[in-house]
Each structure stands twice: as structure tokens, then as C-alpha cells.
Amino acid sequence: MEVLYFAWVRERIGLPKERIETGAETVADLVKDLCAREERYAAAFADLTALRVALDQELSSFDAPLAGVREVAFFPPMTGG
Amino acid sequence: MRIIVQDAPFDPGEELNSFVAATKGAGAVVTFTGLVRDIASGDLDVMEIEHYPGMTESALNSIATEAQSRWALADVLVIHRYGRLYPQDPIMMVATASRHRKAAFEAAEFLMDYLKSRAPFWKKEITKDGSDWVASKDEDEDVLKRW
Numbered sequence: 016m017e018v019l020y021f022a023w024v025r026e027r028i029g030l031p032k033e034r035i036e037t038g039a040e041t042v043a044d045l046v047k048d049l050c051a052r053e054e055r056y057a058a059a060f061a062d063l064t065a066l067r068v069a070l071d072q073e074l075s076s077f078d079a080p081l082a083g084v085r086e087v088a089f090f091p092p093m094t095g096g
Numbered sequence: 097m098r099i100i101v102q103d104a105p106f107d108p109g110e111e112l113n114s115f116v117a118a119t120k121g122a123g124a125v126v127t128f129t130g131l132v133r134d135i136a137s138g139d140l141d142v143m144e145i146e147h148y149p150g151m152t153e154s155a156l157n158s159i160a161t162e163a164q165s166r167w168a169l170a171d172v173l174v175i176h177r178y179g180r181l182y183p184q185d186p187i188m189m190v191a192t193a194s195r196h197r198k199a200a201f202e203a204a205e206f207l208m209d210y211l212k213s214r215a216p217f218w219k220k221e222i223t224k225d226g227s228d229w230v231a232s233k234d235e236d237e238d239v240l241k242r243w
Contacts, residue, residue: 022146022218023229072151074214088148088216092232095176095217096130096188096208 016081018045020059021090024066027059042068043077045087059089067092097164097172099156101147103179108186115173115191122170122193126200128208130187139223145178145187148216152176159210163192166206167199174207176217206243212236 019032039045046063049056060066068075069088081087100106108129116125134140160172173191181187190207194200219230 019148021148021216022220025146069148069151069216072148072154074155088151090148090216091218091229092237093213093216094219094230094232095215096212 016084017086018049019086019088021088023091024059024089028055037081039081041077041081042070042075042079042087045081046077065091097157097160098174099153099160100173100175101149101152101156102175102177104177106175106177106186106189108189111173111175111189112191115171115193119171119193121195122200123195124197124200125191125193126197126204127189127191128204129189132181132183132185132187134183135221135223137223139225140183140221141224142222143181143183143185143187144220144222144227145181146218146220147176147178151216152178155215156211159207159214162210163203163206167192167194167203169194169199169203172203172207174211176211176215178217209236209239209243213240 016035017032018035020028025031037045037048039048046060050060063077067090070079070084071086112127132143156174160174170193176188190204192200192203213236221228
């Protein structure tokens with residue numbers, strides 16, 4: 016699946032998007048997988064309450080299942096307007 | 097209904113005129129224009145706005161569609177910029193048209209409340225000393241409960 020990062024999440028991880036092969040069943044499992052890879056992921060995902068997640072461009076939650084999802088995006092709370 | 101997401105500047109006056117000209121049967125038009133506000137120290141150089149292409153348009157569409165289902169609106173306009181902006185630049189604008197003013201006022205406030213925390217934009221303030229991402233405020237989330 017495609018994993019996208021925005022704002023300071025993108026800066027901490029150091030890239031805007033990447034293709035990830037994962038057997039993770041939920042968003043939280045995917046976060047665990049990523050954190051185990053490298054320190055920069057652990058730094059970006061240190062506080063999940065400061066993060067939001069979208070699945071296929073719809074706001075979702077960290078306990079949501081990933082079955083059938085093509086695009087996951089992680090970002091801080093939005094500041095539009 | 098028109099939803100516009102662009103990096104180019106826009107002229108709120110021109111947009112209002114064309115919105116009014118295209119609106120049939122309305123007795124009230126309400127607009128809100130958000131500007132790049134300088135920071136307290138007064139030395140903001142640039143505001144960079146990042147967004148999530150694709151999700152931005154669909155989020156704005158669903159917010160505007162929800163407004164249309166709650167109020168009897170003749171028309172809705174949402175414009176939001178991204179990219180590099182400077183102090184006083186218009187960032188975004190909403191316009192609502194309805195038969196009477198109450199629906200237009202309420203719908204414009206609803207759109208603004210939802211745009212703040214449900215449209216995927218992120219603002220970064222850049223000064224000569226460095227840069228900071230603008231943090232969301234708890235009240236931006238709380239205010240949604242009134243709708």
C-alpha cells in the first residue's frame with residue numbers, strides 16, 4: 016500500500032510517501048511495524064494522540080482494519096481556514 | 097456549488113461579484129475571507145500551506161454538501177489556497193447565498209468551523225529565525241459539537 020506523510024510527520028520521517036508491503040491488520044499494527052524499522056519512524060509516531068490517520072482519503076482511527084485499503088496517510092491535526 | 101483549491105492568489109472582491117452575479121433567487125449573501133495574520137512579534141516572512149491533494153477536494157466537497165443539506169442554500173463557494181503566502185494575503189474564502197440571511201450566516205459559520213479541523217491543510221510560519229508548524233487548538237475541535 017501507499018503510505019503518505021504530511022507536515023511535521025513528513026519532515027521527521029524524511030519523505031512524503033513510500034510503498035510499504037505489510038501484513039498489518041490494523042493501522043496500529045502498521046505503526047508498530049514502521050516504528051520497528053528505524054528510529055525516525057519511532058520519533059514521528061511517539062505520541063499517537065498528536066496524530067491523525069486517513070484511509071483512502073477518509074479520516075479514520077488507529078484501530079481501523081487495513082483490509083482492502085490502498086492508501087494510508089499520517090498527519091498532525093489539520094489547521095485549515 | 098464551487099470548490100476551488102489553488103496555489104494562485106485570488107481577489108475576494110472579484111470572487112464575490114461573480115458569486116453574486118451567478119446566484120439566482122437569493123436575498124442574502126454572506127462571505128468570510130481569512131487572511132495571513134502576522135505573528136505576535138510581527139516578523140512573519142512567509143506562511144507555507146501544505147495540503148493533501150485529492151483528500152482536500154473531497155473533504156471540502158463533503159463539508160459543503162453537508163451545509164447544503166442542512167440549510168436551504170442557493171449556492172456555496174469555497175476557495176482555499178496552498179503554497180507560499182505572505183502577511184495579509186487572502187488564504188481562503190467562503191460565500192453562501194440563501195433566500196434569507198439566517199441560513200447564509202449559519203451555513204458560513206458551519207463551513208468555517210469544519211474547514212478549520214476537517215480539511216487537510218497544515219500551516220507553517222516562517223520567520224528569519226526559523227519555522228514552526230501552526231498547532232491546532234482544542235477549541236477548534238470543541239466548536240464542532242454545536243452543530
